[in-house]
Every structure is written in C-alpha cells, then in structure tokens.
Amino acid sequence: MKKLRTASGIPYYNHEDSQTVGPRGPVLIQDFILHEKMAHFNRERIPERMVHAKGSGAFGTFTVTQDISHLTKAKLFDKLGKETKVFLRFSTVGGEKGSADTERDPRGFAVKFYTEDGNWDLVGNNTPIFFVKDPKKFSDFIHTQKRDPYTNCKNPTMTWDFFSLNPETIHQVMFLMSDRGTPYGYRFMHGFGSHTYSMYNNGNKRIFVKFHFKSMQGIKNFSAIEAQNMKSQDPDFAQRDLVSAIDNLDFPKWKLNIQVMTEEQSALLDFNPFDLTKTWSQKQFPLIEVGILELNRNPKNYFVDVEQSAFSPSRIVDGIGFSPDRMLQGRILSYPDAQRYRLGTNYELIPVNACPFMTQNYQRDGAMRTDSNGEDCPNYYPNSFDDISEDISYKRPVEELASNIADHYWRNADGENDHYTQPGLFYRTVLSENEQKSLIENIINAMSSIDGPKRKEIITRQLCHFFRVDMGLGMAIAKGLNIHIHENQPFIC
C-alpha cells in the first residue's frame, strides 16, 4: 500500500478531518496539512493566455515525404522518411479558458517540432491571413473581440466599429463570417503558418516561403445554428472530439505543403508579399508537398502539457528564417514576453517546452529552476574551462533591406491599399453558392446586433467594404439589414 504523504514526503494519516478542540470545537492552526491543502489549491490557476486561452493539444510525428533539401538546410527536412516528434495545440482566440469550442472565431494551429537543432515553433491559425497588418494594432483589435469594459459582455458594436474603420480586416472577416469560422472541431480544418517566412540552403541561398497544413480528414464545418446548438450541448466538443479520436486510434493527419517565392520574384509583385492580409496565388506559387503530420498520443495530463505549453514564432531553427512581415516581427517580441509572465522565466525547462536533445548556454538561476542549473560549470562566456564554442556553420545569411530610411510608414498607403481584390476572389471562386448564402446570413445576423447612436454610421461604413468586395454581396447584405438601395442611385461610399 502506498502511504499518503505531504509535498515534502511526510506520511500522514488524516486527509479529511481537520484537527479541532473537541468534536465540535474550533480548528487548530497547527493542522499544517489543512493549510497545505488550502494554500496549494488557492494557487492552482496560472494566468490564462491573453488570447487563445481555450485549447486542446496532442503529441505526434512529422514525416518527410518529399525532398526539399535544395531549399533548406533545416535538419528536420534533410532525409526522405525522417521522423520528428511534434506537439500541436489548437485553440479558439477570443474566448476565455472556459468558453465554448464552437464559437465563431479563427482557430489556432501551433506546432512545436522537436528537431535535433532545437525546437521549431510554427504558430499559425486555420486561416492563411489575419485581420491586421501592423503589430501596433493587435491589442486594439483584440480588445474589440473581448469583453466591453462597461457591460462586461461581448459587444458586436465595438467589433464592427473596428472592422469598418480598418479596411484591411475585410479579407479575414469574410473568412470568419463564412462557415469556416465554425469548424467541426479541430480535425477537419487546415492550418497555416500564415506569415511569410524564409528558408535558406547549404549555399545560403534564401527564398521566401509560406506553410500550409492540409487536413487529410477533409474540411467540415458547423452551420451557424449547429455551432450555436453545440455550445449548449457540449461546450468542449472540440476537446472531446480530439481526445476520443486519438484514444480510438483514429489518428488525425495533415499534409504539410509549402509555397516558395524567390527574392527576385518578391521584388516584382504587384502586392506586398509580406502583408499578412494577403495570400499568394497558388497558380503562381504552387503548393509543394513536404511531409505528413500525424497526431497519435494524448497528453496524460492536460495542465502539464497543454496549459503549460509555450509556442513562439521567434523559435526558428537553422535553415528557416524570418521575413520583413511587420506582424511576424512584432510576434517575435511578444510571445516570449507573455510566457515569462504567464509561466515564469524558466518556462523553457517545462518538459513540453524543453528541447529533448540538448541545451547549452549561460542562463542560470531564476524562479523555479528545476534542472541542475548548469551544476558547477562556468556561468560566463568566454571562459578557459569548458569546451563550448560558437559554431560558425550556424551563421545566418546576411539580409539586404529595401530601404535605409526609418519612419512610421502608413500601412495602407498607395500600393498597400488593395483590400478588396482577394476577398472578391474568395467570395466568387472559393465559396460554393451555399457557402455564399451562409456567409451572407451570418453577416446579416452578426451586424443586426450593432446598436447605439453610431449604429447607422458603422453599418454604412462596413457595407461600403462589402460593396467593394462584390456588388452582389453588398446588395444582399444591405437587403438583409433592411437598407434600401436604388439600382440607379449608387450607395455613397
């Protein structure tokens, strides 16, 4: 029989009855077991993620199926059939940790590849684009998705006010309001690295790259009404669906593809390839298959592996690089900062975040240092005692920048302001007729909740964006909102 013990290992006998003076008397302060139980319980919660607080995760494997070693020297891609362990966390974005899985929202798709050259995190969404294109706008945007400071409720007026004042949001708004905004759990959706990253090969030749994970289960979405119903039937639908599939050995899989653009091509395009509100045409930049990601092991303990997992776009490995994408640059700074706050300075020692191969550096001490802390090895560099040295083969290629003039360049200046062509194509060529109908219905329902003195102004401003995307789309939404527009008298935008 195992003994019941305190956290410091002391066996004790009573876990249920406090020590009291007589059977009906007051509790004694010396019952330290009682204190320990209550105090630890009071500290069980850690801050939830500022965004993407509700999520599900699983371990798995990435297997290379096509040789791309001419494009990158990243070791995880260096051999056909090579397997790399991964951890993937899916999430919704705006809701709190206890919110429903079927809320209309983008879904997070964050993968940690445990490579021999360190952990590579690809922290993306189920959408190839995003609402904003400058990191300075992220906190304002997220405030509109969270609770109203006065009512403490979600507020569609502030959401649509923000969308209507920021035309660059329209592409992602179209995606969000379609049925892809309510995927059927996490298995039936694609994942995207979304940003433009770069890769370089052994000759240090750099190319730009986008990552696409295509669901091998296919795409399946809830309709708005089904998603709404599921919220009350099973708010944890996506969590349950993922755990059950893996428990039943029905391992979900995604095919990883890349799109590749040369540096020369990037300079000649008629749009900014580093703008996160735009996609790259797959006709011009066809998908190249790279490998298959399979999820095949549920974490034994949710808190340990899922809640404490920490992903950051700053974690890239040799052979993979950043790009001038402003949003990516902002995220490089933001995530480790958030994680030092959320999990503490030594969060990379937590097993799910730790590199299973090797870490050697001169970081020491800090709260919750649970490894050997470098033992008695030197804690400074250079030194005359250890044999750790910088390896020149890991030097990244030099980068040539397009300008040497610093300023606050307007993100939507001429040449950066075609917000409507790609959403128009999405509406007309990607969505089926039924999907177009759901999109229109979902937008009408969502915009009907805009209220207050600025209602008309916000609706008019947002309608202008829909008209610019597609006249038919704008007309259908206007009709649904009971706004009458005469055919010969164009809507003034």
Ligand code: HEM
């Ligand atoms: C400048 C823009 C952005 C900022 C400042 C930002 C910031 C953050 C922060 C602070 C977290 C919580 C991190 C943590 O506590 O571990 C987070 C989570 C996340 N973000 Fe962003 N974000 C931005 C844009 C994006 C974009 C464009 C994507 C997708 C393409 C994205 C995908 C995610 C995902 C998937 C998570 C959850 C990761 C996990 O599962 O732990 N974010 N973001």
